[in-house]
Amino acid sequence: MNLLFLTCLFPLLGWLVLAFSRGRFSENTSAVIGVGSVGLSALVAAWIIWQFNVNPPEGGVFTQVLWQWMSVDGFAPSFTLYLDGLSLTMLGVVTGVGFLIHLFASWYMRGEEGYSRFFAYTNLFIASMLFLVLGDNLLFLYFGWEGVGLCSYLLIGFYFKHVPNGNAALKAFIVTRIGDVFMAIGLFILFMHLGTLNIQELLVLAPQKYVAGDTWLWVATLMLLGGAVGKSAQLPLQTWLADAMAGPTPVSALIHAATMVTAGVYLIARTHGLFLLTPEILELVGIVGAATLVLAGFAALVQTDIKRILAYSTMSQIGYMFLALGVGAWSAAIFHLMTHAFFKALLFLASGSVINACHHEQNIFKMGGLWKKLPLAYASFIVGGAALAALPLVTAGFYSKDEILWEAFASGHQALLYAGLAGAFLTSIYTFRLIFIAFHGEAKTEAHAGHGLAHGLPLVTLLVLSTFVGALITPPLAGVLPESVGHAGGEAKHSLEIASGAIAIAGILLAALLFLGKRNLVGAIASSAPGRFLSAWWFAAWGFDWLYDRLFVKPYLLICRLLGRDPIDRSIGVIPRLARGGHHAMSRTETGNLRWYAASIVGGTVLLLATLMIF
Template identity: 40%
Template sequence: MFDYVWLIPVFPAIGVLINGFLGKRIEKFNKSIVHWVACGAVGLSFLVTCIIFFQMLGLEPEHRFYEFTCFNWISGGVLQTYVAYQIDPLSMLMCMFVTGVGFLIHVYSIGYMAHDEGRYYRFFTYLNLFMFSMINLILANNFLLMFLGWEGVGMCSYLLIGFWFSEEANAVAGKKAFITNRVGDFFFIVGMLVLFCGLGEHGVWSFQFSRVFPNVHLLSPNTVTLVCLLFFAGCTAKSAQIPLYIWLPDAMAGPTPVSALIHAATMVTSGVYMVARSNILYSLSPFAMGVVAVVGALTALFAASIGLAQNDIKKVLAYSTVSQLGYMFLGLGVGAYAAGMFHVLTHSFFKALLFMGAGSVIHAMSGEQDMRLMGGLRKKTPITFITMFIATLAIAGIPGLSGFFSKDEILWQAYSSPHGHFLLWLTGAVAAGMTAFYMFRLIFMTFYNENRAPEDVQHHIHESPKAMTVPLMVLAVLSVIGGYLGVPHALGGSNRFHKFLDPVMGMGPDKIFQKAAGGSLHHVAEGSHVAAHHPSLFMEYLLMAVSVAIALIGIYIAYVMYVKKRDLPEKLAEKFRLLHRMLFNKWYVDELYTLVIIRPFHGISNFFWKIIDVIMIDGMVNGVARVVGWGSSVLRLIQSGYVQCYAVSIIFGTVALLVYYFLKIAG
């Protein structure tokens, strides 16, 4: 009944083809057709998604699953893969907000990129290509097609980060993003191979989710852990977790709509989506879950700490994104898949809004990104200010806004879940405080006090055009209300969000093992044992209150430091010089990587080339030739030209022959 699902990816693909091949002509003819095509494509996708979504809502939860196969893709022998899409609550949820937010950002780009002459069509082509890849990633019903999207979004991110390629920094950042993602993809591919061949040993040769997940019990626990860790390693690149987060802050070199779309709302969350999608696998491996949770928590704290000292408005948001993604993984790691996804959803609203707001600010400031040169924009760009302020409240976890619900649920689960731990909660809570601090620092430095920009820039400050502000407003509304989809029971809600995802997430290990009696039973035992642990409602309220308090403290400190006593930051920086420098320089991680990995690598490569290839192998080859040549020049000396010598040689030969024959007789 959802056979038209293929339309969702196809619309952006058509957009790519039209703008890609004819864009140059169209742009010369009429620039607006370019963005009409691009936005229209995504809009149609969104429309189809909505139709399917609501159609699906009309079904019983257990029937909310549908697969549609388009065609056979890569096949040979037991390897049979298809371009096929899967409709279930998880994929549709993801698709809804990706196409929705994507559409808004497309519209926003019309305004933002308006001044980019000649390459306007290119930008929209890339955006559409990104949408195409992202939709494939989400809707895929197998790992391989998911990987197509997975690499595809990485590629688009590369193209878009380096969009203004004439700046070397942009080009370098794009390359860095791609290669770091490639490192992650390496793990993803290996994970797929292990899974494929591991299951293949039991006769299930497939990448298809609906065949893989019901059969994961066939795998040995070690294999499951290995696969989970490999997949998660893949996620650390795509979703910017320790240790592969390094590309995301640099990726801010791209145009701001790109940062909003790709590096905040959609692409970076695909890792979360993937883990959520593979929740059955992870549930079978408590160790892997632990790793996910710890890495997530650490990333949340670590990135937030760097965010404290950044001056570039987009860099702050970038580290904030990394940090928020850490939260999501924390949620996944403690088994709260739905909570993680919930945060993906709310985060996409407010972070996209923040980026777009930042874009609007940069637009107003004629391209300036340093917050030290901003200030006082509150009056000149009111819409931007208000919407951004709302988003900041949301991200800081102020009760009543979307961020509060989702973040709080993660924190609560981090403490209360059978896989949780107090330290995980504490890390998350501290990071939440930092988040509140640096976000309000951003707001105060940008919108409050007096403007510190040069004269000529100040004159140009203006509110952005409608195409930019309308999406801001829409997202602001969503940032407020988005949270009410999943109000927890403790606050009197019914947590509809959880229920909605239940058909995907609820397929816990228990059910699988019920299906496969005789599987490795100790897993079941372990799972059911852990599930017995139930913390009290009081505790939930208490922790909620604490985290809100921490956030408020963070906001207050920011207010003191950046509005009231504005010389304080400098004094503090003086006092804790080492710490400040470490934070300001992002803990020197990039430098460390360069020193430990990249430099030696180049050294070895050069050694291979200059020593092994040129000197050793070629030396040997040429050496043989030289030896023959040398032999030649020596032997030719015998040829003296004197007849006597030749005669002697004949006699010599004769004697040799005679000696040979007589020896023959003797012997």
């Protein structure tokens, strides 16, 4: 386990080499460096995971001090890597799924301008995410937190020559920065009261310093939640995620599956001891997750862009994880984080295969009949979609989502349980709506299937992990996170499993009824007055962008215009205007006429003598 630092070092070296190559490397060389660096990181991570399970460290924790960061008046954080069951799980997800996405990207991005620049960004993205999940203190975690924010801006705006892409990147950067400011305030409060940002020390000191419900701790955890909802695209800071689809498809897979949006879930799970002391904030976490998963589900029902549908599904699935955290189902949240990484990476990479095959067409209504032409992509969507819809017994998503629903029921949060069941029903409908429209029916475009190891291997690997095989991987969280209240099962759990499975199947059948064939029924519903209104409202994601534009953007621009005509600014502007006027006036005296210069000298002398005589 002493090799832990290499998991971060390899992607960093890949970033450095590619960043300073200035695009001089060939595509093959860039792919070898970009994919190879993450591949080496994944190999080291696999070795560490094996060692951790075969010969676990004392106390189930391994720390590796890299170097002292700073020492200011008793505050001396270091770059220290902290490995326990939780960070080990995240290490496997980030490097393993990240490597498969990089391998696929080496095929997908061929011929694109900025090929080496793309891998430089993604290597830095992986390194930043590893800092985030392996940091032993909140300042080191925050360093990685800001790193993934920077990389998301660079990757979302990768096609920067198109103005909408740059706007989408800027939107993601600004919205997530709002959450980051909240998080920074939370860190300031914790350090002010506890004198440390070491996570394990915080979890020990907080119960000693604070009583349950303490106001300062309440504010600190609320600020941490603000950071989490920004990074994980939960209400009310969720508006950036759908627009982030402007980036290349492998970027979408990287953001949604292996990095970034899971960071908020990890943050709350890592600092669970603080949230347990503020039960109101913990309950708010569950409410935010439940509201997000339902609202995102309705928004996904009417989208036409294949990637935006998957984006809203990510928002909804992260909502399930927040719901799990809110009811104290810590292990279930991380388990769903892992299985979601498998099937969401599969779906995004498969969508990239479809988009590439259809000549970069992303509107599902302009596809159709692709199941024969793209058999691997179709199989990937069937398996990944079934896992997303939590089809019973055969998919990884069923086991993790069912665990969340059971914990919500066992903890007595009935409203959150019903929200989870409603979200499951919506998920089945919009997922198979996408599949039935894009892959069945009349063919509307020519499609050419992708080939090659870099294309097929990631899809096949993730396809297998999205089945029940992926659910057999159990995160080693015992002793790291508290036991859930609903750990035991019984007849009630089996009944809930049957009910949730029936709901998933019912959603698929309803999607088949509505979207297979001529779709006359759904067309009639959509053309009605209520249908048009709801379709427009949901298509605009419940109008949050419109609302924020009027609440924040337009008032800000108005203030800028008012301050642009500020009289104080205008009065201060007199000084440079006088200086320029004096310069122009004096410049006109440079005539080159000797008589004028002599007269000026005499006149100046007379004026000086007269002044001396008077004063």
